[in-house]
Amino acid sequence: MREISASLITETVKELCIDANCHLTGDIKECISNCRKNEPWPQAQEILDRIIENYEIADEKNQSVCQDTGVACVFLKIGQDVHISGDLTEAVNEGVRQGYTEGYLRKSVVRDPLDRVNTGDNTPAMLYTEIVSGDKLEITVAPKGFGSENMSKIAMLRPSDGLEGVKNFVCKTVEEAGPNPCPPIVVGVGIGGTFDKAAYMAKKALLRPVDERNEKPFYAKLEEELLEMINSLGIGPQGFGGRTTALAVNVEYFPTHIAGLPVAVNINCHVTRHKSKTL
Amino acid sequence: MSIAIKTPLSQEDARKLKAGDSCLISGVIYTARDAAHKRLCELVADGKELPLDVKDAIIYFVGPTPAKEGQAIGSAGPTTSYRMDAYSPTLIAEGLTGMIGKGKRGPEVIDAMKKHGAVYFGAIGGCGALLSKCIKKAEVIAYEDLGAEAIRRLEVEDFPVVVIIDSEGNNLYETGKKAYLDSLK
Numbered sequence: 001m002r003e004i005s006a007s008l009i010t011e012t013v014k015e016l017c018i019d020a021n022c023h024l025t026g027d028i029k030e031c032i033s034n035c036r037k038n039e040p041w042p043q044a045q046e047i048l049d050r051i052i053e054n055y056e057i058a059d060e061k062n063q064s065v066c067q068d069t070g071v072a073c074v075f076l077k078i079g080q081d082v083h084i085s086g087d088l089t090e091a092v093n094e095g096v097r098q099g100y101t102e103g104y105l106r107k108s109v110v111r112d113p114l115d116r117v118n119t120g121d122n123t124p125a126m127l128y129t130e131i132v133s134g135d136k137l138e139i140t141v142a143p144k145g146f147g148s149e150n151m152s153k154i155a156m157l158r159p160s161d162g163l164e165g166v167k168n169f170v171c172k173t174v175e176e177a178g179p180n181p182c183p184p185i186v187v188g189v190g191i192g193g194t195f196d197k198a199a200y201m202a203k204k205a206l207l208r209p210v211d212e213r214n215e216k217p218f219y220a221k222l223e224e225e226l227l228e229m230i231n232s233l234g235i236g237p238q239g240f241g242g243r244t245t246a247l248a249v250n251v252e253y254f255p256t257h258i259a260g261l262p263v264a265v266n267i268n269c270h271v272t273r274h275k276s277k278t279l
Numbered sequence: 280m281s282i283a284i285k286t287p288l289s290q291e292d293a294r295k296l297k298a299g300d301s302c303l304i305s306g307v308i309y310t311a312r313d314a315a316h317k318r319l320c321e322l323v324a325d326g327k328e329l330p331l332d333v334k335d336a337i338i339y340f341v342g343p344t345p346a347k348e349g350q351a352i353g354s355a356g357p358t359t360s361y362r363m364d365a366y367s368p369t370l371i372a373e374g375l376t377g378m379i380g381k382g383k384r385g386p387e388v389i390d391a392m393k394k395h396g397a398v399y400f401g402a403i404g405g406c407g408a409l410l411s412k413c414i415k416k417a418e419v420i421a422y423e424d425l426g427a428e429a430i431r432r433l434e435v436e437d438f439p440v441v442v443i444i445d446s447e448g449n450n451l452y453e454t455g456k457k458a459y460l461d462s463l464k
């Protein structure tokens with residue numbers, strides 16, 4: 001058994017909250033820059049230039065890229081040979097509390113979806129845990145803005161809807177969202193599993209670097225096809241027209257029931273944020 | 280070429296703006312999101328005085344991050360506007376002439392804009408760090424308890440926006456997409 005203290009988890013979550021919100025990862029920056037090179041529409045080029053300028057300012061000033069610093073989605077991969085001394089959930093929430101306060105990040109969480117009183121410190125985190133082999137603890141913080149979250153959808157398709165049904169649902173979701181989720185977007189898709197598993201996969205798909213395709217060739221091809229279909233819609237950056245509607249489509253799949261074909265689409269904006277650290 | 284707008288924005292000047300126009304706004308604008316809009320509309324319904332004069336005013340749909348030492352404001356890009364659709368027509372009827380946000384608006388808002396002479400501007404979503412540079416001063420003037428959602432009086436200089444929907448109902452989201460797709464034919 002390897003001991004990991006709750007205070008180390010708090011410290012790490014805090015750092016990751018600030019880092020993820022202020023500094024985009026290299027893959028997303030490179031992708032935006034490549035899309036700028038390939039964008040034929042002048043107005044769209046101009047917007048992509050501003051988007052690049054924005055993340056450069058954020059990098060330089062150590063300032064959040066976007067004012068919606070999101071709910072803190074925290075993913076833990078806990079090695080089964082790890083023992084955590086202290087309360088894990090409280091350790092994570094304390095990290096979020098400190099990160100959002102010390103990092104000048106916006107507090108965007110309300111304590112109850114209907115009475116809507118702000119908790120004042122962006123807690124609680126949306127905490128997802130997974131038990132894996134080994135004696136390490138991997139922590140990923142992915143701040144999730146709600147302009148894009150609100151445009152996400154799930155469908156319980158019929159098996160007879162098949163691949164075409166999946167493609168249509170993904171494209172329809174993006175088309176209906178139009179300018180609302182701040183395109184260019186990153187599209188996370190979860191296919192299979194159950195109602196909730198599909199949504200979870202769609203969210204987890206957004207953690208994968210945008211330049212990495214699904215390991216399975218069939219799904220890698222589907223990702224490329226979906227990206228081309230979405231970028232043929234004409235929505236463009238900010239919805240003002242253009243090619244670059246999406247930066248990437250990341251698909252995850254899982255076995256499902258003989259009667260079902262769940263499909264979930266979780267949308268991220270161009271400020272696709274996630275940072276990880278292994279303890 | 281960008282059109283310079285100096286606030287306040289009269290209905291007459293608002294009517295001159297056309298969808299697709301790039302504008303640089305200078306002067307005073309106010310921030311408000313869902314929670315503040317709800318309170319403002321309740322005051323209007325009760326016939327009470329509002330904490331800001333909405334006549335010829337521009338409201339920016341934004342909830343900024345906290346300012347660091349030496350900054351007027353933190354990151355401050357637009358939030359999605361359709362959540363304000365239930366409230367905007369009431370404020371437009373009270374004389375509001377401009378809204379800054381991002382994303383689609385409902386027909387009830389567009390009808391009110393046409394009737395009273397108001398425009399819907401878009402700022403680039405997700406560019407909060409960049410846009411904050413155009414905000415020179417920020418002061419909470421109402422609903423401090425709402426935190427990021429409190430109403431702020433902002434002094435802006437050359438704040439870059441595009442007219443998305445004009446007072447005749449022309450919509451850049453429709454015309455921009457069509458122009459791009461037509462260019463491919």
